[in-house]
Amino acid sequence: MIKHETQWDVLVIGAGPAGASAATVLADHGHRVLILERESFPRYHVGESLIPFTYAPLERIGLIPKLRASNFIKKYSVQFVSPNGSASQPFYFFNRYDRETVAQTWQVLRSEFDLMVLNNAREHGAVVREQTEVLELLKEGDRVVGVRARHVDGSVVDYHAPMTLDCTGKEAFSTVRQGWRVKDPYLNKVAVWTYYEGAKRDNGIDEGTTTVAFVPEKGWFWYIPQHNNRVSVGVVAEGKYLSREGVRDPESIFKREIAQNLWIQDHLSVGKQVGPHYITNEYTFHSRHCGCEGLLLVGDSFAFLDPVFSSGLMLAFKSGVMAGDLVHEALVQRDFAPSRFTEYARTMRQGLENMRKLVYAFYNPNFSFRTITDKYPHLGGDITDCLSGDVNKDFSRLWAAISEFAELPEDLPYGAPLESRPEARPANSVS
Numbered sequence: 001m002i003k004h005e006t007q008w009d010v011l012v013i014g015a016g017p018a019g020a021s022a023a024t025v026l027a028d029h030g031h032r033v034l035i036l037e038r039e040s041f042p043r044y045h046v047g048e049s050l051i052p053f054t055y056a057p058l059e060r061i062g063l064i065p066k067l068r069a070s071n072f073i074k075k076y077s078v079q080f081v082s083p084n085g086s087a088s089q090p091f092y093f094f095n096r097y098d099r100e101t102v103a104q105t106w107q108v109l110r111s112e113f114d115l116m117v118l119n120n121a122r123e124h125g126a127v128v129r130e131q132t133e134v135l136e137l138l139k140e141g142d143r144v145v146g147v148r149a150r151h152v153d154g155s156v157v158d159y160h161a162p163m164t165l166d167c168t169g170k171e172a173f174s175t176v177r178q179g180w181r182v183k184d185p186y187l188n189k190v191a192v193w194t195y196y197e198g199a200k201r202d203n204g205i206d207e208g209t210t211t212v213a214f215v216p217e218k219g220w221f222w223y224i225p226q227h228n229n230r231v232s233v234g235v236v237a238e239g240k241y242l243s244r245e246g247v248r249d250p251e252s253i254f255k256r257e258i259a260q261n262l263w264i265q266d267h268l269s270v271g272k273q274v275g276p277h278y279i280t281n282e283y284t285f286h287s288r289h290c291g292c293e294g295l296l297l298v299g300d301s302f303a304f305l306d307p308v309f310s311s312g313l314m315l316a317f318k319s320g321v322m323a324g325d326l327v328h329e330a331l332v333q334r335d336f337a338p339s340r341f342t343e344y345a346r347t348m349r350q351g352l353e354n355m356r357k358l359v360y361a362f363y364n365p366n367f368s369f370r371t372i373t374d375k376y377p378h379l380g381g382d383i384t385d386c387l388s389g390d391v392n393k394d395f396s397r398l399w400a401a402i403s404e405f406a407e408l409p410e411d412l413p414y415g416a417p418l419e420s421r422p423e424a425r426p427a428n429s430v431s
């Protein structure tokens with residue numbers, strides 16, 4: 001028999017950074033928030049490098065003191081390395097931002113970091129049910145009125161609430177079921193990654209530098225030093241490049257690519273590979289809509305962008321905090337009209353489109369940051385802002401300059417909330 005629970009104001013599907021940050025904000029506003037999470041935390045997750053403009057949402061949910069007290073490696077810079085092994089000067093964020101706040105960020109181990117973020121949500125008052133898989137959205141007409149979930153003991157519960165936040169990450173539970181998921185027309189890469197212990201790293205403020213190391217055909221390695229003497233290292237490129245000559249298994253792909261960049265080869269040579277080799281080919285996608293009546297998409301479930309500039313966590317936290325405040329207003333006014341979230345979608349899409357343009361440029365063989373800054377030195381600051389996650393501003397000067405070298409994509413016409421059809425509105429509809 002299916003049980004019912006009706007005491008919740010907001011249901012959050014997924015306890016990753018997007019879900020936990022939205023739940024923290026909503027609990028702070030005094031709402032009854034329930035997070036339903038399929039896994040048991042701590043759980044493995046890729047995506048380990050933060051960028052400077054994650055600072056404000058992290059501060060908003062009270063995480064900065066916890067991060068400062070943690071073992072996570074501090075990140076002050078990014079550097080780029082060519083295939084022959086020569087490294088650029090590290091680019092230090094404190095040359096542009098406040099050294100004590102925005103300019104210092106972290107390299108995190110997601111199992112520990114996500115548990116920290118989730119426990120923080122609990123401390124703020126959110127209730128979490130782990131090992132609970134959401135199976136379907138409950139609907140009345142076009143309106144989402146809750147979710148059906150299965151607990152680890154096999155029991156199935158229908159949870160009812162005026163708002164559901166889908167924070168299910170790249171799996172994008174509702175996005176897929178609503179038929180809203182659209183592939184990016186061009187960005188469709190494959191990533192293979194693993195971990196090393198004891199590999200080389202720099203000292204002092206360069207210990208936590210993210211290195212982006214190029215391989216032929218616009219592929220690249222990430223090299224992310226973590227605590228416990230670990231390094232996360234992965235390669236991203238076109239599938240047909242990585243699988244050339246029929247090589248298909250992740251370990252063989254990875255090992256062959258190491259030799260394509262001398263810096264990576266040298267740094268890994270003294271380390272020991274640990275754990276599995278992971279692979280994903282589920283790349284950049286967008287959702288046609290940010291939600292509908294009773295449903296809002298937050299974090300990766302709204303859009304997932306190629307991770308070359310490590311923008312995912314910033315966007316997850318930013319959307320989580322913004323969603324939390326907007327859903328609070330909707331609850332106070334008892335008005336859940338989808339149009340309340342138009343501005344949310346516009347803001348998130350603007351940031352995504354700016355980042356997406358820079359990602360397109362990055363993969364164009366005619367583009368390099370150096371080419372732009374040599375010709376237009378005054379645009380260096382714009383490049384830094386976009387790379388650091390300060391993405392909601394007008395970058396039209398930068399796009400005009402880059403377009404001289406590389407074709408940039410048009411903005412995609414996606415994101416607006418889906419209005420309910422009048423004929424699909426139930427008689428007892430609240431808005």
Ligand SMILES: Cc1cc2nc3c(=O)[nH]c(=O)nc-3n(C[C@H](O)[C@H](O)[C@H](O)COP(=O)(O)OP(=O)(O)OC[C@H]3O[C@@H](n4cnc5c(N)ncnc54)[C@H](O)[C@@H]3O)c2cc1C
Pocket residue numbers: 013014015016017018019036037038039045046047048049050051132133134135167168169170171173191234280298299300301307309310311312313314316
């Ligand atoms: C190869 C790669 C490298 C990356 N590198 C970086 C990086 O360096 N820096 C960066 O910022 N980002 C990076 N990212 C992106 C980053 O991982 C994501 O942007 C981030 O995890 C998004 O957070 P989220 O909360 O939206 O989703 P997630 O962190 O994925 O959380 C979603 C949660 O939902 C749960 N869930 C899913 N379905 C259900 C269900 N049906 N019922 C209940 N629970 C469910 C999952 O178990 C999960 O815990 C990378 C991504 C990839 C693929």
